[in-house]
Amino acid sequence: VPGFTPVGIYDDVFLETWDDTEITEDNIRTVYEDNTGRILFDVKGRSGKEIMLRASVFKEEVLVGETSVKAEAKNGYFQAEGSIEIENPALWWPVGYGDHPLYRTEICVFQKAEYPADEEPEDKLVKEVGFQTVEMPVPLAFVINGKKVRLFGGSMDPMQGYTHCYQRERARRVFEMVEHANMNMLRIWGEGIPLPDEFYEEADRRGILIWQEFFMGHGAYPDDEAYEEKCVEEAEVLIRRLRHHTCLLMWCGGNETIMGAEYIDEKPYGERIVKEAFPKLVKRLD
Secondary structure, eight states, rough: OOOOOOOOOSOOOOOOOOOSSSEEEEEEEEEEEEEEEEEEEEEEEEOOOOEEEHHHHHHHTTEEEEEEEOOOTTTTTTEEEEEEEEOOBBOOOOOTTTOOOOOEEEEEEESSSSSTTTOOOEEEEEEOOOOOOOEEEEEEEEEEEEEOOOOOOEEEEESSHHHHHHHHHHHHHHHHHHHHHHHOOEEOOTTTTOOOOOHHHHHHHOOOOEEOSSSSSSOOOOOOOOHHHHHHHHHHHHHHHHTTTTEEEEOOOOOOOHHHHHHHSSSOHHHHHHHHHHHHHHHHHH
């Protein structure tokens, strides 16, 4: 009996349109030190004229911070950055160690230097972030918010093994089982597929830590510059999409890639990629 591999469109299809101004890239992150938190933002986008960017932070629908930044468009593009300070922010804890409060950050872009309060923005971005500190004094031993946290968890494989389609109801049940089993972490398996934003948003809300792997497995990949560039591109897209999530505890290169490579070579396979591709990725993300 022959085997058949599913092909074709398997997820939602979107048609995106925009006017003269739109946000194309963002980096929203938090810093916590001495009982003071800061939400830092760096936003890039398209525009043909000067823009005003308004950043607002809400906790449980209450406005707790706001700032505005002007930015000139050069060659049809703009970049604006700034920060909002939050005194005594509530800290985000993994499940079982405390609450996991989130701060909703809204970034609105206007095409006027001075905008009326009721004007609709040209584009709007909304993301939720949390405040925490993470240290790893020794490999795979984590201190979160100054407290040692012991990790209990499982591997998150695709929810539908045949098509790898995401299933919202099954994801909800997985999260409930994780909580009932007193787990506080899920490992996103490197031989699966990228999960949608809503999965990570739910992990943020529930306090479930995420061990995120890049989507590689069982080694023996080409050790050449062309393949290296593809790896860097894929990693860059994944990091830019997920980096604001408080649930993300660590990144991992993939699933059993070293073990798989050892079957074909005695030397550390892909050593050049580790030495050359990783610095290249870090430089792109700066």
